[in-house]
Amino acid sequence: MYDREPIDGWVDGRLALTGDAAHPMLQYLAQGACQALEDADCLAAQVGKQAGVELLDWDIALRDYAETRTVRTVRVQRIARDWGDLWHCDGLFRSVRNAMLRDREPTDYRHVDRLYGA
Numbered sequence: 723m724y725d726r727e728p729i730d731g732w733v734d735g736r737l738a739l740t741g742d743a744a745h746p747m748l749q750y751l752a753q754g755a756c757q758a759l760e761d762a763d764c765l766a767a768q769v770g771k772q773a774g775v776e777l778l779d780w781d782i783a784l785r786d787y788a789e790t791r792t793v794r795t796v797r798v799q800r801i802a803r804d805w806g807d808l809w810h811c812d813g814l815f816r817s818v819r820n821a822m823l824r825d826r827e828p829t830d831y832r833h834v835d836r837l838y839g840a
Contacts, residue, residue, distance in 0.1 A: 723748060725803060728796040732788045736780055740765070745795040750805035751837060753798050764791050798837065 724746050732739040741758030768783040768790070808819055831838070 728792075728799055732792075733784045736784070738765070738784045738787060744791075745799055747799055748802040748806045750809060751798065751802045751834075753802060753837065757795055757798060760794070761787075761791055801837070 725748050726746060728745060732744040738744075740761040742754055744761065745757060747754045747757060765783070765787045768786045769778065771786075772778050772783065811819055
């Protein structure tokens with residue numbers, strides 16, 4: 723496993739990082755591949771904004787891609803780290819975690835809606 727703090731820049735000239743190169747995720751949310759797909763969709767959308775333009779301005783497309791994706795990926799990276807801490811706690815924290823999870827309704831997805839839903 724590899725984890726690091728989010729980085730400020732994913733774009734250098736015409737080179738753009740995507741997926742784990744831009745924002746490696748711990749496995750606790752199963753978001754690594756999902757975030758890479760979201761990157762691809764976002765980059766395609768930024769390029770698509772210039773449809774009909776004779777010469778694509780890659781500088782704008784790459785800049786907008788990075789600006790659009792940064793907030794979400796930073797949040798997901800940090801949430802994945804928090805979930806890792808939750809799964810590997812001990813002592814009192816483990817008892818509290820177990821009680822919290824035991825008392826939840828199986829259909830309660832409030833804590834993951836921002837990842838998988840609304």
